[in-house]
Amino acid sequence: MNLTVTHIAAGVALAHARMKTLEQELNVADSRLGDGDTGGMLRRVLDLMAEQRMDGIDDVGVSLGILAKAAAAATGSSLGTLLATGLLTMSKRTKGRTEIPWSELAPLLEQARDAVMARGGAKLGDKTVVDALDAVSSALAGAGDQAGVRARAVAACDEALVRFRNEPCRMGRARMYADKSIGMDDPGMLAFARLTESVCRRGT
Amino acid sequence: MNLTVTHIAAGVALAHARMKTLEQELNVADSRLGDGDTGGMLRRVLDLMAEQRMDGIDDVGVSLGILAKAAAAATGSSLGTLLATGLLTMSKRTKGRTEIPWSELAPLLEQARDAVMARGGAKLGDKTVVDALDAVSSALAGAGDQAGVRARAVAACDEALVRFRNEPCRMGRARMYADKSIGMDDPGMLAFARLTESVCRRGT
Amino acid sequence: MKKLINDPAHYVDEMLDGLCAAHPSLTRDGPAGRVIRRTEGARAGKVGIVTGGGSGHLPLFTGYVGPGLVDACSIGNVFEGPTVDSCMAAIKAADGGRGVLRLYGNYGGDRMNFDMAGEFLEDDGLELSTVLGTDDIASAAPEERSKRRGVAGIVYAYKIAGARADEGASLAEVTAAAAKAVERTRTIGCALAPCQIPGAAEPSFRIAPSEMEMGIGIHGEPGIWRDTLKPADAVADEMVDRLLAERPEGSGHRVSVLVNSLGATPLEELFILYRRIAERLDKAGLAVVQPLVGPFVTSMEMAGVSLSLCFLDDKMERLLAAPASCPFWRVG
Amino acid sequence: MKKLINDPAHYVDEMLDGLCAAHPSLTRDGPAGRVIRRTEGARAGKVGIVTGGGSGHLPLFTGYVGPGLVDACSIGNVFEGPTVDSCMAAIKAADGGRGVLRLYGNYGGDRMNFDMAGEFLEDDGLELSTVLGTDDIASAAPEERSKRRGVAGIVYAYKIAGARADEGASLAEVTAAAAKAVERTRTIGCALAPCQIPGAAEPSFRIAPSEMEMGIGIHGEPGIWRDTLKPADAVADEMVDRLLAERPEGSGHRVSVLVNSLGATPLEELFILYRRIAERLDKAGLAVVQPLVGPFVTSMEMAGVSLSLCFLDDKMERLLAAPASCPFWRVG
Ligand SMILES: Nc1ncnc2c1ncn2[C@@H]1O[C@H](COP(=O)(O)OP(=O)(O)O)[C@@H](O)[C@H]1O
Ligand SMILES: Nc1ncnc2c1ncn2[C@@H]1O[C@H](COP(=O)(O)OP(=O)(O)O)[C@@H](O)[C@H]1O
Ligand SMILES: [Mg+2]
Numbered sequence A, B: 001m002n003l004t005v006t007h008i009a010a011g012v013a014l015a016h017a018r019m020k021t022l023e024q025e026l027n028v029a030d031s032r033l034g035d036g037d038t039g040g041m042l043r044r045v046l047d048l049m050a051e052q053r054m055d056g057i058d059d060v061g062v063s064l065g066i067l068a069k070a071a072a073a074a075t076g077s078s079l080g081t082l083l084a085t086g087l088l089t090m091s092k093r094t095k096g097r098t099e100i101p102w103s104e105l106a107p108l109l110e111q112a113r114d115a116v117m118a119r120g121g122a123k124l125g126d127k128t129v130v131d132a133l134d135a136v137s138s139a140l141a142g143a144g145d146q147a148g149v150r151a152r153a154v155a156a157c158d159e160a161l162v163r164f165r166n167e168p169c170r171m172g173r174a175r176m177y178a179d180k181s182i183g184m185d186d187p188g189m190l191a192f193a194r195l196t197e198s199v200c201r202r203g204t
Numbered sequence C, D: 001m002k003k004l005i006n007d008p009a010h011y012v013d014e015m016l017d018g019l020c021a022a023h024p025s026l027t028r029d030g031p032a033g034r035v036i037r038r039t040e041g042a043r044a045g046k047v048g049i050v051t052g053g054g055s056g057h058l059p060l061f062t063g064y065v066g067p068g069l070v071d072a073c074s075i076g077n078v079f080e081g082p083t084v085d086s087c088m089a090a091i092k093a094a095d096g097g098r099g100v101l102r103l104y105g106n107y108g109g110d111r112m113n114f115d116m117a118g119e120f121l122e123d124d125g126l127e128l129s130t131v132l133g134t135d136d137i138a139s140a141a142p143e144e145r146s147k148r149r150g151v152a153g154i155v156y157a158y159k160i161a162g163a164r165a166d167e168g169a170s171l172a173e174v175t176a177a178a179a180k181a182v183e184r185t186r187t188i189g190c191a192l193a194p195c196q197i198p199g200a201a202e203p204s205f206r207i208a209p210s211e212m213e214m215g216i217g218i219h220g221e222p223g224i225w226r227d228t229l230k231p232a233d234a235v236a237d238e239m240v241d242r243l244l245a246e247r248p249e250g251s252g253h254r255v256s257v258l259v260n261s262l263g264a265t266p267l268e269e270l271f272i273l274y275r276r277i278a279e280r281l282d283k284a285g286l287a288v289v290q291p292l293v294g295p296f297v298t299s300m301e302m303a304g305v306s307l308s309l310c311f312l313d314d315k316m317e318r319l320l321a322a323p324a325s326c327p328f329w330r331v332g
């Protein structure tokens, strides 16, 4: 089976549910390095995404576009805006198609990553959400089925968190506290990893 | 020996010294029933009183007048203003005299009490500094020497505090908390009693 | 309770120096510099208005010195009345030859000192009158209105009496305008966190992290109830209800509203409250005129708000809208 | 951290409703009502100025909409940038046919959304320019000035660019005036106590009762040092020294000063600081022009202050003194 709107809708529901406990964890992570709003912001983004009705929609690109619009309507924060940017990019590349082979996920995520880098100005290695996105897109190269995608994505996120934990932040608010940020997870990477895990862990 | 400027100056010095520990005690008492400034205010009043030079002054009325002016210059709080009023009244009655028999203290304090009541509008029994002043002036009636004055004044203050502790405040800020004030000392009475004790305890 | 201050003994004087340095329309004067007056001096031929009270309430009292408002102010230590000498000096500074109205809050120390100052000055032939702010409905029952404390609502008396004086009215007329403003103004406050007098070892009261207190005074005088913190709308409703229950006799349907921060409460919360208050007043058939939202009468870093309603008649509304200007409030 | 609010989810919208209800010169508009614009609309033939950012900083951003200042503002959730749709709507609301300057603080979310909005609108032929506030000297080294955060000093850019636009200047001229104001303005802040985002379980940072932090950002971004609370004069001295060490090249001896409360710090403390700051500037041979003391850019109930210096030239001084008016600041 390929990736369809059903998978996307189920993924949103799972991520949305995960925010219940994740919200405060991300706020705390962001309050150490930034302004403490990552969790509340993502909760609001996922609230609005989860409200979007996908009934009768089978165009993957259309459904991703709806989610991108919801993210952009819910917030103007850095991470939320980058999320909207990534989703919009993937939406444009999948417009008109109802099924996407799992093997296409890697190049789609690469294009999202490039769009996010262009919008936000972060480079690879700056310890931002971009590095998590990059880790997942690299890990998925060659993954041909859903089970493989799931396992590799989760592992790639874990690995990225560990790899960057002792690096300094080089972008966003946390940039100023490069030293302080050593030993801490970047809130955006952490959010990406936790949500990826929640989407991949259970059957979508 | 009669009461002279020397006694007055020594009394001020003792009361001033007592404020070191009394300041916060009175602030706390006032913060329960009023605005928490009785201690800081009286400390400032006694600082300024203690700064007044009495060298070369032997007119009791003049020296009391200097103290009244100092109190009035240091504060415009209720208690400070009433203290200045009382001192000014006693100053007027003793102008031109270098010695006052101890037996005259009672009527002098009565006149001060009446002036304070006229200025502040409190009645006897309202649980204010007036009641302490009244207790002392009554107790001194008939006291002919310094030792007698000291002992009676201290006893009268203690007795007044106990007698009024379980009464409600009926005047000033504490008026509103009549119920709450039951079981608590009125800050003005407490200040008067503590300072009387400090002046009388040691040899002036 | 943290403060960005130096020696607490210099708190008031350094504050006044900074105030006058930043606002050249204000000048320090009087004994120990405890008078703030208009730099350009009293206006000859105008009734003077003088106010005063303790420090710790900025913009009150000193901040309301300016054209169309008050002419001079005697200022005491934190939460202490002004000295009799500074009251005398302030009255003199406000004197333009047509008499002076003493307009201040109903507190023991302030009253005694302004009274004494008056007794000295009346001997000199100066014509004086007095109006006391008594707007705090939580501080005495309606039968004892004259015993109530003066709080934020006094700014309405400043504005209305100040405009009347500017029109060239007599002392009796200005006094009547001030008395009318006081009579028509009701305030209630509530606090979430205390302030601390500089130099004091303890805050002026203690309140649990989950609690609030309704009816508290601007010096932390105890209020009506203390209970779990309520939502803003519930707090707004209770304050409106309590004030409307004391709607002055003969008042019409036009009202000015002051939503005042006691210090630490931010503008965001004032506007959240104002939204509900305006809705409630509208439902009660009242039209809001010239609303004021901000820190007008504070208690240093106390967290909390007060709500004042000034029930207007045509004349009061005209006086409220007349031009006035001080460092913290400008009309027209 | 106590707040007088209702559901945190409605914090911003209720606040904006209250703001516009209290100040009829402001109107809510745009997608989800997240644009505040001048009620009378954009002035035809005038260059528009638009700003925007996250909520929680009143009077910033929405409060500076008014003649001689900014024309419209897109406003986000607390500490979040405004959405791209609200940025587009705000830009359109500010458009008087001669182009629009986007003037806002240098934060990632704000920048991305104003950039995207511009990309959409430039397709429609709207002429746009951008100036970013970058006055916070604690947020990057002098060599990286363009990476600095924008904080309280942005009000100088509003005022100076706003006056230039009012004079009928072109988009390039207004943009140059704003850029000059930013280039000539330096700010540093310090905090004594944190704020809390409505709905968050924890304050945005923690700081011991005996400590302060120098260089903190208006969202609680960590600062330069954290140590025992210092006396006001020492704090003033350090802030002045740090700002003067970065005196812009070619600046003269006239400077405007903004002593700003981050929220809970009362006016009394601001004036105590101002007194010292004015003395220090005087000693440094600088003449203070139009000082500003009060809450201009806050972080809700955060306790602390910031100091901004705007180094003026003749033209900037003239523009700073030109008439302007918004609910929280009036000149002329
Ligand atoms: N310019 C950027 N490029 C890539 N990622 C970024 C950028 N800025 C922020 N981020 C990511 O967003 C996270 C912070 O998100 P958020 O709390 O929404 O930001 P803010 O409150 O600063 O607007 C960071 O941890 C980082 O991973
Ligand atoms: N009108 C009054 N008459 C007599 N005593 C008064 C009066 N008002 C206050 N007091 C006394 O002064 C004390 C409070 O003093 P102080 O703290 O200086 O008052 P405040 O801060 O209210 O001006 C009270 O405890 C009471 O004993
Ligand atoms: Mg953040």
Ligand SMILES: [Mg+2]
Pocket: B030, B034, B035, B036, B037, B038
């Ligand atoms: Mg007191």
Ligand SMILES: [Mg+2]
Pocket: B035, B037, B077, B078, C054, C078, C079, C080, C081
């Ligand atoms: Mg007092």
Ligand SMILES: [Mg+2]
Pocket: A035, A037, A077, A078, D054, D078, D079, D080, D081
């Ligand atoms: Mg943010």
